[in-house]
Amino acid sequence: MNAEARQSGLTDQNNQGVRFYVRFSLWQRYLHAVVIVTFMGLGLTGLPLRFSGSVWGTAFARVVGGFSAILFFHKFCAVLLTVAFLMHLGDIAYRGLLKRQKGIFWGPNSMVPQLKDLKDLYGHVRWFLWLGPRPKFDRFAYWEKFDYWAVFWGMAIIGISGYSMWFAPFFAKFIPGSWFNIALVIHGEEALLAVWFIFAIHFFNTHLRPDSFPMDLVMFTGMETEKELRERRPQLYQRLLEEGKLGLTTVAPPRWLKNFGRAVGWVIILAGFVLLWLTLTSFFRASGT
């Protein structure tokens, strides 16, 4: 399947037979791009602080211009990500509350966990153990919803704790100063959770597992082939087919976009792996002594 998909990706300009399903809108892809860039920026400038005793942390800080530079980039990325987060919340509120668009807060198109997700998890684990068939996933699989909510709450928690430390004297009007001790612990550990999750679990689940290897470009192109859609999300395919809303297009994603996605994707994944390795070794060295 994958080999075919990749092959079709290389030849789709001329391949009249391949049809594409639009999974992510341009707006969603732009938001995700902001998340990628700011997340990497925050990680690169935050992790040296979290592991400030490490050789790589101090070396990196020196290279980029010391702590003041690190802090500037960290806050810059934080503000950008906050804006993206608020725009996403605004988008959800606009579509779900103002325009009363259906399926945002419940149902197969919603990010809200459903009973089906629990069943899918159970079924998926059974499949892992050769005990049953692969579950038929709908628009968002349970691990994708976990990714979403992990980032959602991660941004909220890291954001609030971060802003509270940034504007500590102001926040101290509402909360006792001893909370800043807690804020730093939460900010740092939640950040570790986030980077390790993204660089290990998300990268694997989305790109590196055998069915997607080496990279799932859907977040760059926005499109999946009909074949990919049918095999990866059979229930969504079936549902859309029955509802007559499949809306496939024969316009293939441009080659430059795919190459751009590959280039950016690999840089990010490699950078992520380096950071993962550095932080893991520093973490276990610190807890070992």
Next chain:
Amino acid sequence: MRWTLAAMLFFGFAVPAVSAQQNAECLSCHSEKTLQDQAGHSVYVDEAKQKAGVHASLGCTACHTSIKGYPHPEHPRAVNCGTCHSDEAKDIVESVHAKASGEPCLGCHGDPHAIVPGKDLQSPVFTLNIPRTCGSCHGNTELAKKLGLSNVYSLYIDSIHGFALTKNGLLVAATCSSCHGTHKVLSHTNPESQTYRTNIPATCGSCHLGPKTQYFAGIHGKQLEAGGSRAPICADCHTVHQIAQVQSVSWQMKKLATCGECHQKQFATYLDTFHAQVSALGYVETARCWNCHRYHDILPASDPQSPVSPANLVATCGQCHSGATQSFVSYHPHADPRDRKSYPPLYFAAQFMNLLLLGVFGFFGLHTILWFVRSAFARRPSGLREKGVSK
């Protein structure tokens, strides 16, 4: 010494005349530049230098007492400077240099026939020349190794004192003798020594009166006065020879760990804080030990004069955090997330985060491994995949 000289000058009017006559006699041979004794040492005397020196008025035999006339003994008795300079000679005998090989006086004062007053810029014991003079031995790595010392000369020359002396020609800058004394240089293990541990604050304080006064007002100085053997003294923080400028970044970077040598728990808990993280990345404008606790006059938090006493915290934190309030200063700069009794909310927050990390990565780690194994098999062309999908 001064009295001896005065007495000699007073009672011996005839001395200059006699010595001039005598000296001419001696110099008739000893002004020959190539003149050597049997062992091959030069016995040449530079008359011009001798006449310009501090001992110009003395006849040769005033020092070379065993020589009564010509011919003189092949091995005249060694000159004893102590005949006149009795106090200095006594000090030398008690000093670490008593056993030094060679002539202890000449080691520092140089050519015996060209000794000039200490205030003369040419004198090897003139303030600006002292480090070089002492360094002629103590800058010798071989000798230092033999005596179990470090090469203190190079350390000193690079220190703030060395810079002040060599670069700026500051006569008030501390030289070797400012701390070690001149003739009576004693080992730092000798309780009488100026460099004996408990005497160091007084020694440094002879120039640095301000810090000395502050030090003895602070807890470290009080402990020292009370006989506390662990109380830190100047040298524990500032080191001895390579004393650096306290404003230098590299020095400030090192000092955190210096305080931490004794205050281990406070240092460890400080390292957990944002202040320490920022500091470790080389940012100087963050709270380090002394920014909150001061340095020379450190006082316990229970002392109302202390910058970290509860009443002064708002002002102390406010130095950096403008707008700091009473609520703000309830922040713990030394909180220990492992200490459940003292910081329960922090402890539980840290524990919760640990469990969260463990839970998420435990679950998804296993999930990922199982998924990898299963899908690797499912993708094999052996047909396993088909079975897996549609059993």
